[in-house]
Amino acid sequence: MANLVVDIGNAAVKLAVVEGDAVVDKLADGSASFAEGRAFLDRHSGLPRSIIASVRRGDDALDRLVHSLLPNAVTMSSAMPLPIRNLYASPETLGSDRLAAAVGASFRFPNRNVLVVDAGTAITYELVSSNGEYLGGNISPGIALRFKALHDFTGHLPLCEVTGSYSSPGNSTQEAITAGVLNGVIYEVEVNVEQFTLKYSNLVVIFTGGDAHFLAERVKKTIFVDYDLVLIGLNRILEHYAEAK
Numbered sequence: 001m002a003n004l005v006v007d008i009g010n011a012a013v014k015l016a017v018v019e020g021d022a023v024v025d026k027l028a029d030g031s032a033s034f035a036e037g038r039a040f041l042d043r044h045s046g047l048p049r050s051i052i053a054s055v056r057r058g059d060d061a062l063d064r065l066v067h068s069l070l071p072n073a074v075t076m077s078s079a080m081p082l083p084i085r086n087l088y089a090s091p092e093t094l095g096s097d098r099l100a101a102a103v104g105a106s107f108r109f110p111n112r113n114v115l116v117v118d119a120g121t122a123i124t125y126e127l128v129s130s131n132g133e134y135l136g137g138n139i140s141p142g143i144a145l146r147f148k149a150l151h152d153f154t155g156h157l158p159l160c161e162v163t164g165s166y167s168s169p170g171n172s173t174q175e176a177i178t179a180g181v182l183n184g185v186i187y188e189v190e191v192n193v194e195q196f197t198l199k200y201s202n203l204v205v206i207f208t209g210g211d212a213h214f215l216a217e218r219v220k221k222t223i224f225v226d227y228d229l230v231l232i233g234l235n236r237i238l239e240h241y242a243e244a245k
Helices: 035-043 061-069 096-108 143-152 173-199 212-216 229-244
Strands: 002-008 013-019 022-029 050-054 114-119 122-128 133-141 204-208
Touching (some): 002 061, 002 096, 002 229, 013 035, 013 229, 022 035, 050 229, 096 114, 096 122, 096 229, 114 173, 114 212, 133 143, 143 173, 173 204, 173 212, 204 212, 204 229
Parallel strands (some): 114 204
Antiparallel strands (some): 013 022, 122 133
């Protein structure tokens, strides 16, 4: 059965039609008007089941709009039954995207230790054991956030962005920022992956999020890239919820 999955993130709303382990249609709408998102929901209004997960505050206008357009959708919360065991000490503070990524990883690689590196607004590291237990993870600022922080909290530094080619050491301020931020992220991810690999045997590493491809090309480790991991995880949570009712 196909389901409608909505992931309200910090930068955009991701909408998808998911059937089993396959995303058959999807859209990311980062606009204030949410016009494309509305059209997507209209196209798939006949689907019987849907789930909404949001990392925004409940009083966010776009969050309220999406919920009004899908009044019968299941809203993901920390109280929902899950297909994995959540061992996080404060489940009510755990972002829905982090938990969905963990569920998606366990679904993709059952009976394996799995590390998910989600490179978006934040870079998150989520660990799921081979026993299907979510063990927690790490959080650090994402690439765009690091560039923005240097620009916003200094008087003269320019706003830079991800590029596939840059020199190190940089021979201009823009190149110096670019090299410093991008190399710093690469080294951070490599160290985190290495530490988890040493601690957990036979570890599978999955990269997801907007900057996944950039990191996957540069981190010296055999990894998988799955841009739909959170969507797959949300669909698996919805399926489990329906089965448990």
